[in-house]
Amino acid sequence: MTESIQFTLNGKSVKFDGDGERTLLWVLRIDFGLTGAKYGCGEGLCGSCTVLLDGEAVPSCQIAAKDVGDSQVTTIEGLESEGKLHPIQDAFVRKDALQCGFCTPGMILKAQGLLNENPNPSRQEIIDGMEDNLCRCGAHVRIVEAIESAAKAMKGGIK
């Protein structure tokens, strides 16, 4: 059924007019044209669709549009600021923490969600925190290094 759902998307106030039951992943990709969040499995098992919902990393394939009303949604497109990479993005580049790149937006947002909860994670806490995100290319070692590096760079909080 058609609803009018207002929420904040990458810092901007937006409105979605449509079926509130529709999956957030597809609303983002099609209705809002933000194709950074990817379909990997459709069942919340791979993390490729991860976005931030009020700062928490969630699988957007498991969220309905109506569940984001009055909330803040951040996609990978929202991390850059005036052409400058977010520290986590920058760390992924510097640490060569990607290959095919398909899981990468999800990984970066999952990492941001992790750092939101725990700005100074140990290596094991990073591993535990990222466990739900899959990477078939096997970039795990460098992803962990990138997140360690980003945490250091972001020391003192922010975002």
Place this chain on the structure above:
Amino acid sequence: MMSKQSIIDHDGHQIYLSGSVSRREFLKRMGILGGGLVIGFCVGNPLVSARMKREGFLGAGIPKDFNAFLRIGTDERVTCLTGKIEMGQGPITSLPQMLADELDVSYDAVDIIMGDTDLCPWDAGTFGSLTTRHFGIFLREAAAEAKGVLFQMAAEQLKVPVEVLKAENGRIIVNGQPEKQITYGRLTKGKIIERVLTDLPPLKPASELTVMGKSFFRQDSRVKVTGKAEYAGDIRLPGMLYAKILRPPRHGAKLKHAEPSGAETIKGAQVVREGDFIAVLHEYPDMAEKALARVKAEFDEPRTGIDDVTIFDHLLKNAPAPRISSEAGNLDTGKGQSAITVEETYLDGYVAHAPMEPHTATARMDGKKMTVWVSTQRPYGDQERVSRELNIPKDQVRIITPFVGGGFGGKTVCHQAVEAARLAKMTGRPVQVAWNRAEEFFYDAFRPAGVVKITSGLNSKGQLVYWDYNVYFAGKRGSEPNYAIPHHRISCYADWRGPGVEAHPFAVGPWRAPANNTNVFAREMHMNLTAEKAKADPLAFRLAHLKDKRMIGVMEAVAKAFKWTPATVPSGRGYGIACGIDAGTYVASMAEVAVDKATGVVNVKRVVCAQDMGFVVNPQGSRIQMEGCITMGLGYALSEEIHFKDGKITDTNFDTYPLPRFSWVPKIETVIVDNPDLPPQGGGEPAIIVMGGVIATAIHDATGAKLLQQPMTPERVKKAIESVRG
């Protein structure tokens, strides 16, 4: 509104990924639009065929004209053109390195267009670890020839003999008179270089290379971390519809009848049907999926009685005649000399490619021209199929390959390209077909399951003298004994293609390092069991039977880095060892595992991998591929096998088909053994072949258990441990 621009800023450089470069844009950029020039390939230089052979399936179609591989723009930027694609393995970076070095231009001045059948030279496909060691040679030869022509042109322009000229950074300069120089761009004025050389210049020797051999960061990192990188599913075209196709519930099922009208109860859903091909189209893919669920269909579902347990007997019963891949001495003599024999049967299941990005394609027909953006490893193969199956002339089919979200051999076949093109042709609208994860599992051409039967024999001195190796269905690659065994015979019964594939209940295909994973697992496990009978240290035992210097080299390198100390197997330390050859690269790995005997859970603590790949174009890129191989290899070794029954693939998502996770990843150390005088060998596959073998032998060393089946799941490990006689 056109799809996102694919001219991407990357630290100030402009990179095309062929996503939406139109032929017109390309020609304009090259400064040759409206020049009245004949665009296309001019007569090839017959002498070029005297160099790298253009023969066989891989080489016969590769253009002879060097202009097919590179263009020099009026803006002094050089565009590398390649039919290879980027799926994470890194040629987007390493091919420009090779071109820049041979052509003497700055690496920063090179852009690359990949996998666009309108713009790039024909290519058999991105597989077989061939981009660097095969295509790379053609690319370098094209650059060398182009440079030779540029020298001639410069000599005429500057009115000096060729001998006094040198090339540097995209310009030709008179030695000792730097003010007398001319840039490549001014020489060629953006046109196709119509000259050919009578004497082909040699490629630069390794000692003169300054760009190849250096580590470079990936060219595509920035677009991938910002979400700007386009994959086939991100292509958005005006009027585009998303399609969901009715699929059979199991392999072998036939549609009896379908009632699709229910789908149209979803507003905006459109059903398209041609015989058994039924698709639901919608502006929104999630609504197309919802509408498809309302299609009623009945299928004839024959039951084969074959499942993931009974498959092995079924395969053995249906094995074709063997081909001998290696043979020496006489098996009977060897058997006669054997004081101790070890005989085992090894099993390996079907494994899925499971790229994170499922098979996806977006197709549009404009008048007579069909353009399809495909997540593919074989754009030219797709062009051929779309043309043939839809009856469209090949020169009216353009395949564009955007970034590919993983392939691993699974995207060498792309049914979705034909599906999307078919629907675009039928509806007159652009159509996107993106498989969901269940379709991705169902339609995968799996790594074939296999059986390996080995009998080995030790003489009274503890030397391996007899090796009767029979590999059924897994394939030939890597089946060679690897060790110097005087009386051996390697028999291969069927491969992932050719006679015997019809024995499989569904499609099989090439999986990263086809056959080698199964062969190394079986061979190395058997070497350990044989070493155990010889009461030997497994490293010493292997070295005692190695004559190949490169193999000895990687074994010694890995042992040194791992800090191996001798002990008879099983030592209880959990140290594994495996080695092999793939794509011309020699690889040896050692691993340390800890096994929970109560649960059978294996913790891989560290892996050291040494690789001799000849000259290394991009050391950083090569290490990253090794790490990727090691991590991915944990899957087929420990958890990945396709579960099926009566044609039904019961794995539909990652809940029942576990991929390696962050917590699985061991401490990894990669060692690249220097061998710069050997031309570059394979990089994308070799390091994965040893993972099964190194983990199996490590578990054996930890517990004394025989691991006879992959994947080595906790249940199988537990059972194997329980079978060990105290």
